[in-house]
Amino acid sequence: xxxxxxxxxxxxxxxxxLAALAVALALLVGHNASTVxxxxxxxxxxxxxxxxxxxLIAGFLLLHAALxxxxxxxxxxxxxxxxxxxxxxxxxVGSVMDALAHQLAGRFVRAQSAAxxxxxxxxxxxxxxxxxxxxxxxxxxxxxxxxxxxxxNRERRDENLQAALDPALSKGAPDASEGALLRAVRWAxxxxxxxxxRSRLAELPQGAGRRIQALRLxxxxxxxxxxxxxxxxxxxLLAKHKAFSPDTARSIxxxxxxxxxxDAHDMAQLEAVWTGLDADERTMPELALAAARRGNQLVxxxxxxxxxxxxxxxxxxxxxxxxxxxxxxxxxxxxxxxLVMTFEPGLPQLDSxxxxxxxxxxxxxxxxxxxxxxxxxACLQRQLWGKASQLLTQASHGLNDPTLLRRTWRALARxxxxxxxxxxxxxxxxxxxxxx
Numbered sequence: 001x002x003x004x005x006x007x008x009x010x011x012x013x014x015x016x017x018l019a020a021l022a023v024a025l026a027l028l029v030g031h032n033a034s035t036v037x038x039x040x041x042x043x044x045x046x047x048x049x050x051x052x053x054x055x056l057i058a059g060f061l062l063l064h065a066a067l068x069x070x071x072x073x074x075x076x077x078x079x080x081x082x083x084x085x086x087x088x089x090x091x092x093v094g095s096v097m098d099a100l101a102h103q104l105a106g107r108f109v110r111a112q113s114a115a116x117x118x119x120x121x122x123x124x125x126x127x128x129x130x131x132x133x134x135x136x137x138x139x140x141x142x143x144x145x146x147x148x149x150x151x152x153n154r155e156r157r158d159e160n161l162q163a164a165l166d167p168a169l170s171k172g173a174p175d176a177s178e179g180a181l182l183r184a185v186r187w188a189x190x191x192x193x194x195x196x197x198r199s200r201l202a203e204l205p206q207g208a209g210r211r212i213q214a215l216r217l218x219x220x221x222x223x224x225x226x227x228x229x230x231x232x233x234x235x236x237l238l239a240k241h242k243a244f245s246p247d248t249a250r251s252i253x254x255x256x257x258x259x260x261x262x263d264a265h266d267m268a269q270l271e272a273v274w275t276g277l278d279a280d281e282r283t284m285p286e287l288a289l290a291a292a293r294r295g296n297q298l299v300x301x302x303x304x305x306x307x308x309x310x311x312x313x314x315x316x317x318x319x320x321x322x323x324x325x326x327x328x329x330x331x332x333x334x335x336x337x338x339l340v341m342t343f344e345p346g347l348p349q350l351d352s353x354x355x356x357x358x359x360x361x362x363x364x365x366x367x368x369x370x371x372x373x374x375x376x377x378a379c380l381q382r383q384l385w386g387k388a389s390q391l392l393t394q395a396s397h398g399l400n401d402p403t404l405l406r407r408t409w410r411a412l413a414r415x416x417x418x419x420x421x422x423x424x425x426x427x428x429x430x431x432x433x434x435x436x
Contacts, residue, residue: 134172314349369398
């Protein structure tokens with residue numbers, strides 16, 4: 001509606017302007033009796049001033065039109081060349097779009113043909129002739145390489161990838177070249193070629209290496225190469241940038257920490273991994289249990305370990321498990337069982353404070369068979385035979401786990417032997433044998 005009103009107002013102003021021009025001409029030439037005399041000896045020409053004025057105006061218009069016509073004729077070759085270039089450019093863009101559409105639709109052969117057609121047309125175009133010629137060429141090469149990867153034609157893929165990463169093209173299309181490097185990393189991961197993937201990641205500019213897509217690929221490369229520490233650091237960075245949902249990020253970090261704990265070859269590496277964990281990660285029961293189990297395997301369950309080292313490591317592992325003891329009743333039954341089995345190897349090095357704490361925990365949950373078993377084993381280590389026999393006997397009635405129940409009967413058999421009760425010892429050994 002407003003555009004129509006503007007058009008109507010413009011027409012009114014044009015009419016008023018033409019009317020004013022007509023009035024001005026009428027006033028100028030309507031009663032003008034002036035003449036112009038031209039002398040060309042021996043001739044004399046008398047011409048009306050109005051005629052001379054109109055001739056001058058008409059001559060100016062004709063000269064202007066002639067100059068425009070000459071300029072248009074001279075520009076015809078350039079316009080023809082520009083038109084042909086535009087037609088080629090439209091054809092190239094159309095071929096690249098067709099290749100992309102076929103690639104997304106899973107028609108890899110057609111995508112390859114369309115992208116190759118675009119490359120063939122680009123050969124007739126000089127570099128710098130189009131504003132985005134380099135970008136189109138990189139994308140065409142990348143589409144050919146992507147289709148070749150899908151068709152398992154690695155030779156053609158690598159050939160077009162190298163063409164897309166040509167330094168001359170990278171200067172004109174840096175974003176497309178960075179995309180080609182990211183695709184190269186992904187293809188190397190799919191081929192399980194860790195060295196090639198790391199090499200391509202190193203070629204990325206510093207800014208591109210911090211992008212979420214690059215970090216995702218870096219995480220996959222680190223996990224593929226077994227670099228658990230690097231993968232863990234990358235996963236934390238991705239979680240910080242909210243690249244995953246909270247549950248997914250927690251699961252990935254937990255899995256990587258478990259791998260790092262399992263890969264620790266000595267206690268120094270294990271402590272380094274534990275020290276590198278966040279405060280929230282140290283409170284995860286599964287991580288604390290995994291770290292303590294690995295510590296048991298590395299030191300406490302070794303027969304050749306020195307006594308000082310065993311005591312130090314046992315105290316260290318108890319400090320890792322302490323947050324779980326503070327919420328023992330809130331743990332799931334399976335986690336309580338794992339905590340008891342993980343804590344048991346350190347019972348010989350248990351100090352008085354921890355023994356009192358364990359007894360207090362058992363008294364606060366008197367019907368918990370797991371705590372009865374652990375307290376009984378601790379008393380057995382301290383040669384408190386009567387208390388150990390009482391707790392282990394109670395535990396034998398409530399335990400459902402075959403492993404712990406077998407250990408309970410064996411401990412009861414040894415206690416019976418200490419008392420000299422051969423019948424009770426034989427009965428306990430028999431119960432333990434039935435569970436094997």
